[in-house]
């Protein structure tokens with residue numbers, strides 16, 4: 256049952272709005288809605304705007320949440336984050352170290368995937384840490400520890416399954432990651448430029464990691480006037496390097 260304060264996704268065609276249910280009006284370009292109407296109803300109910308557009312009220316999942324939450328630095332998109340599962344076997348129960356937290360998009364992805372395992376997320380910028388903390392709390396995640404700490408100085412945790420890096424000089428963390436990881440565990444690094452990727456790869460190999468690099472291009476399809484690839488696509492986000500401690 257939907258209660259006051261619950262999150263909801265209002266969907267009308269291809270448009271959606273992430274809202275917190277309160278007894279108040281919500282204005283959209285399809286008309287205004289009385290959010291209070293859905294309190295006490297089940298997710299899946301429809302609510303109509305004053306101009307007659309009917310919105311389906313859904314329970315948001317964590318991908319809906321990441322799309323709509325407040326962002327500060329550039330996030331790792333779910334299409335890239337899911338590669339971590341494909342290339343490491345990330346699973347429930349894993350313990351993960353991550354830096355930097357940034358907007359906490361990757362943190363939320365990892366914490367949702369590994370629960371009841373834990374995510375230890377390092378961040379040096381207090382402003383970003385505050386946004387990250389709010390985003391983590393907004394998702395109701397209890398298995399994340401956000402640490403105000405420079406990961407270049409070392410990793411406190413031991414015997415972790417995965418170390419994820421999304422920062423400017425990931426090569427400076429290779430030896431710390433090696434120390435923190437279990438044998439068979441992975442270090443993952445996400446970098447927008449090939450120069451960073453090459454530096455990281457060289458250092459990771461020096462430490463003993465078995466390394467590979469990929470990128471992930473997703474081509475979506477139009478389905479309105481005939482089915483065909485969309486003319487515009489997201490050409491580049493980041494290179495992803497995986498190093499296994501073997």
Ligand SMILES: C[S@@+](CC[C@H](N)C(=O)[O-])C[C@H]1O[C@@H](n2cnc3c(N)ncnc32)[C@H](O)[C@@H]1O
Pocket residue numbers: 328329330331332354355356357358359360361362377378379380383404405406407421422423
């Ligand atoms: C691109 S953002 C990370 C975004 C994050 N992966 C996400 O998906 O929301 C990079 C973050 O790394 C942080 N950072 C940079 N150097 C760091 C360090 N040495 N230790 C910890 N965090 C660091 C920055 O402050 C910034 O918030």
